[in-house]
Amino acid sequence: MKTDKLFYRIFLWQPELIAELVPGIPMDCQFDYSAPVVKEQEQRIDGLFTPVGDDPDLPLVFVEAQMQADRGFYGRFFQEVFMYLRQYEVSRPWRGLLIFSSRGQGLGVETPYRLLLDNLVERLYLEDLIPRSDLSPNLALLRLLVLPESETPESARNLLNVEASEEVFQRRLDLVESIMASKFPELSLEEIREMLDITQVRLEDTRFYRDVLQKGRQEGRQEGREEAQTEMLLRLLTRRCGELSDMQRQQVISLNSGQRDELAEALLDFGGMEDLVRWLQTDEN
Template identity: 55%
Template sequence: MKTDKLFYRIFLNQPSLISELIPEIPEGCQFDYNAPVVKEKEFRLDGLLTPLGGDENVPLVFLEAQMQNDIEFYSRYFGGIFVYIHQYKVKRNWRGLLILNNRNQELGCEIPYQNLLNNQVQRLFLSDLLGKENLSPNLAILKLIVTPENQAVSEAQKILENTQTQEEFNLRLDLVEAILVNKFPKLTIEEIQKMINLREADITQTRFYQQVLEIGRTEGRTEGRTEGRTEGTQWGEANMVIRQLNRRCGNISDTLQAKVRSLSIPQLESLGEALLDFQDIGDLENWLINHTSD
């Protein structure tokens, strides 16, 4: 599944997760998230969390999620960090945060980086969360990503039941639905909502549901050139990108939202990567001009 954008979304919606995973970061600390390209070697850092505010004791956080084997992962990860530190003349401390699938992943030789891995970088192996109960809501959301399909629905329901406010519920529902869409790509949004089977919750008030409903009405007025399952995948991808754009550039207009929703899945994936470098609405408009045709 497209884990990069999924983890980006989780950390935007649940900012307290950072301080929970790296205890030395103060609770409630806010970060700006981007994915800078390091010049010369053309390393791309998946996520750089830059503290907002004047406290120089709060470190930069180099965040990366890796779910598959990659024997060059560690060399590329640390290479990108140090090229970035050199290029941007970084003068503050930094920490690494790696979200990994399991302890048996082939990620390359650890020996050259052992001291950094032991002292500078926090590694979270999602498989370690399986079988654990009474996890915090943040960790329960991460656990859902690797939960077996036959247990995913019950775990999702537990996450949603353990909420105190409607706003908190809406945020968790949005993430839970996004994870289940990736876990069950052959199911439509409606089928996933039936799986969750929330009797007390008014899911029609969530942003995710309302966006899907609006897109469904629009699609209903166009020619049905693809099957519902393919449309559901495109809808979910478009919703995720729009949500990221709203956080990155401010609320985008209905006209721009419509243009984003008209993109193909490969175009949406490309936009999802590019938007991490956007500074304002103008960057989005330029991207659409350069990557779409009349």
């Protein structure tokens, strides 16, 4: 999975992370993700998060992850934001959330955009997370992306040991596995799970482990985890594409683990139900 897609998947599945990074947004605020096209330039905005609900004071959040040098980054970002605001006649406030790998990344001059950067935009430099041990689980998840490979497995195991409900644990585990797969592409999923001690389930302190332990054997744990991932995927598809038919739900349920991961990545670019229909038809072929 490409790193930029992985960032938006993290925000889509862990929406409270936006509230952690952007001051003034309630922790329970829910967002819809989209990647709209600005028609005049036919440019696609990477990540737009729109608050769910009727509160007009909650802002749109434009999220962009930039991991490479780009001397024209700030000019392009603000151009896309203001073109979107004009094209869609936005009436609510907006905020920006920019994620960079380091402070010396080479993103061009900031001076013309200083007022916007200081007042409407939050910038997160992932390198600042590396030495910290006081991070929330969501920020610890982002930290995995930039940790040295030698430190990543232990940090991932520690993150999975954090107390969580079953649903939160399932989402967190799926994202951790995706991050590990992007950092260790030569490893199979089984080898990654072994690295994370999933096969031995060293998660005795989590509520999920205690609940599943009561249900039975390792096979039951795996089935329960896959069911939870499928249910989460169905909910995300419903929010993104609209209500699914019984046949479409069954098609999604019948996907294997690899196909579910592919669909979870693909839905970030979906604009509506027609994209889901097209994806399912392509997958059948």
